[in-house]
Amino acid sequence: MPSFSAYDMAIVGASNAGLSAALVLGRARRRVLVLDGGPSRNAPAFHSHSFFTRDGAPPQGLLRIGREQLQPYNVEVVAAEARRVKTTAEGFALTLSKGEVVTAPALLLATGVTDVLPGISGLKELWGRGVYHCPYCHGWETRHSRVAVYGRGEAGYHLAVLLQQWSPTLQLCTDGPAGLTPGQLAHLNSLGVAIREARVKAFDGTAKCLRAIIFSDGSRLPVDAVFMRPAQRQRTDLATQLGCALTSDGVYVQVDETGLTSVPNVYAVGDMTGPLQQVIHAAASGARAAAALNNELILRSCVSAA
Known part of the structure; x- marks a missing residue:
């Protein structure tokens, strides 16, 4: 573990959003600490998609390039998890997993979200290797495949309608009563979407290949991909330790257009701020917040000098 000293800001999270922010801040001649708390959310996936100039790149390959491109700048990436955070007179104090304390006048959170998967x-x-979250990330690769949607009610309906753009023939597996309105049922029927309400027992396949959905009645639905x-x-x-406001659903951290949270000098970026979750969106949010943070620090120093 390195000997920590003063930083202009600390970034918690070393995936696409965090590293993108670090690049902008490093190039702004800031001394930056990036805390890498572990594997990224998309680590299980074989490829990342819709990232301009890097479509199809392995997720870990993108992060490797991102780290390499930080080397010319005053950015330190440390494998350490931030466990606790509190405000201080000088800014913020982060307590790390081994008890070390890091201080910085500004904080950028890029800690992401965890998917709560059904049991x-x-x-x-x-997950990420046959069962997917985002059609924009994986829809093209499954356009000629046997595709199913797992979900019920409003969420299942909307995802099935959306997937029609990529997979004209698909089934909606609701794992129990569908919970659909008559209008939704009629719409799905007009699109040719078959609905199966049987309880789902298992997803059959290997770590690299999904083969079928197995239902509690013993029947099987051969599939190549499932979206949920x-x-x-x-x-x-x-974020909650700091008192950052959450969105109305209580899931995401509420931010303004620059990534600033309800707590001064605390920014949040990437998946933790909303359901629009693609690699390129995460990287863009990190770059935008980093520029806003740097500008704020410059303007603050001008006011102090005056």
């Missing part, structure tokens, strides 16, 4: 056998092993929208929660409670 279905095989789902965890196939699981519930999510914040990966860490650092």
